[in-house]
Amino acid sequence: MSNIQESFHGSDLETIAHKYHIDKKSIVPYGSNVNPLGISSLAKEALLKNIEAITSYPDRNYTALCNSIAGYCGAEPWQLVLGNGTSELIRLAIETIAPKKTMVIEPAYSEYGNAARLAGSDVQVYMLKNLDDFEIDVDMFVKALDESIDMLVICNPNNPTSKVITRAQMDTILQHCQQLNICVMVDETYVEFVRDVDLISSVSLTKKYDNLIVLRGVSKFFAAPGLRLGYAVTSSKTFLDATASSRIPWNINSYASVARVMFEDEHYINLTRSLIQTERNLIFSALSSRKTIKVFKPEANFVLIKLLKEDQTAADVFDYCIKRGLMIRDCTDYNGLGDRYIRFCFLKPEQNDTVVNTILEIV
Numbered sequence: 001m002s003n004i005q006e007s008f009h010g011s012d013l014e015t016i017a018h019k020y021h022i023d024k025k026s027i028v029p030y031g032s033n034v035n036p037l038g039i040s041s042l043a044k045e046a047l048l049k050n051i052e053a054i055t056s057y058p059d060r061n062y063t064a065l066c067n068s069i070a071g072y073c074g075a076e077p078w079q080l081v082l083g084n085g086t087s088e089l090i091r092l093a094i095e096t097i098a099p100k101k102t103m104v105i106e107p108a109y110s111e112y113g114n115a116a117r118l119a120g121s122d123v124q125v126y127m128l129k130n131l132d133d134f135e136i137d138v139d140m141f142v143k144a145l146d147e148s149i150d151m152l153v154i155c156n157p158n159n160p161t162s163k164v165i166t167r168a169q170m171d172t173i174l175q176h177c178q179q180l181n182i183c184v185m186v187d188e189t190y191v192e193f194v195r196d197v198d199l200i201s202s203v204s205l206t207k208k209y210d211n212l213i214v215l216r217g218v219s220k221f222f223a224a225p226g227l228r229l230g231y232a233v234t235s236s237k238t239f240l241d242a243t244a245s246s247r248i249p250w251n252i253n254s255y256a257s258v259a260r261v262m263f264e265d266e267h268y269i270n271l272t273r274s275l276i277q278t279e280r281n282l283i284f285s286a287l288s289s290r291k292t293i294k295v296f297k298p299e300a301n302f303v304l305i306k307l308l309k310e311d312q313t314a315a316d317v318f319d320y321c322i323k324r325g326l327m328i329r330d331c332t333d334y335n336g337l338g339d340r341y342i343r344f345c346f347l348k349p350e351q352n353d354t355v356v357n358t359i360l361e362i363v
Helices: 013-020 041-049 051-055 063-073 086-097 111-118 138-143 167-179 203-207 237-246 254-264 266-288 314-322 349-362
Strands: 080-083 101-106 122-127 151-155 183-187 212-217 230-234 293-296 302-307 341-345
Touching (some): 041 051, 051 254, 063 080, 080 237, 086 111, 086 212, 138 167, 151 167, 203 212, 203 230, 230 237, 314 349
Parallel strands (some): 101 122, 101 151
Antiparallel strands (some): 080 230
């Protein structure tokens, strides 16, 4: 069995290629969680036709881009704050709110806690459990909230568990947080992949609660991580005023505005959701019968698996897969999981067949 200790991010292709002496181009990135269809054809065509946009400054207020995003997600343009990817917005939100104590629902993306600590905040973890299939008990959770907490961070759908908190459940959480003067930041990076976005997304709740900030981006669903476009939706006057006065001018590149037609590409959006829904069902069904693993029913575009063999770790399965050119995610570095969890995202049908069959060979 392998003794590999590293856990690699889904974008660490260069590092992986160097370590395993394989061609980067031959690696299939099952750890990236990016839409397998690639970018919208409308966006691609617009970018090719407007290559010269790089020679001009974008509109300082990004009016057309904000209008497109608002129409797409059901918000108002004035509610939007644009960022250089959601990573920038995570830090911007935490730095602006400046919480003394931040609660993070985990397991989750490590950047939430890192950003809070960097801003001088104490971090309190509310850990979801394997025995509960990593699903939240809202009644129990709200009892853990108190006035010492200034900010709550939720990833919904959750990465890495692929579990969701419904909008109705979030409404209950927000009511309690409003009473306790807690600002809530919800990262919806993967929400567009779920079966019914309206049942999960908190964007509509921003008009009801001014203590809510919802983050989204184009890296995953629109397969455009290199565009570095993220957006926050909120009705918090404090946050909107603070970011308006401190925002770096032209922090979003000209191509992001050119590519805004992706938000209107209904064929691409519907095709993506149909593909992911079909593959999600097939993959869960194919894996669930194996007794040596526990498969957590996915709601997003990736699935979390716990290895049950006593002598097998996530590093062993990662090593087996990467030597065959398949880069899954070893989840050892996620707080609360340990060394027996792996995750992989859903790509095209034939690629999904390959990774499922390869994993089943070793588990």
